[in-house]
Amino acid sequence: MWGSLVLISVIIAIDFLVWQPLITWAEKFKVEMVEAENSPQSWVLDTIRRSQILKSIDLNVMQPLRVKIDRITLTALVANTPVKLAASHSSQKCVNWLLLAIGSALVIWSGNTLFVFLKPLQLADWEHLLVGIGFTALLPLVA
Secondary structure (H helix, E strand, O other): OHHHHHHHHHHHHHHHHHHHHHHHHHHHHOOOOOOOOOOOOOHHHHHHHHOHHHHHHHHHHHHHHHHHHHHHHHHHHHHOOOOOOOOOHHHHHHHHHHHHHHHHHHHHHHHHHHHHHHOOOOHHHHHHHHHHHHHHHHHHHHO
């Protein structure tokens, strides 16, 4: 009972706090020949737009950051030379190999865990599993 109540509350909260503001914000990018009769409204998005804290962050942090990025990219375009990054080529290569090794280890570990988990299944269990996977794959097509 409590789990269902929490689940419903979380769904409603995500709808109000995430999806409705996102849909309302995305409406300004919609191209239509005729003005929409009832455009979506979101009190959360209105509150965010009127927030003095966010305006202060934008003025004191984001605008100087944008100016700095613009100067770097403009200098690179005008000089027609690539911008030098702080990391050297060899250190970047080392980081790439490290990330590849970590990702590979995770894939191998996950595959081994899956194999150990599914190893004791009998043929009838595999049939049920594959039927369930098939129906699950068909669900988005039907909806």
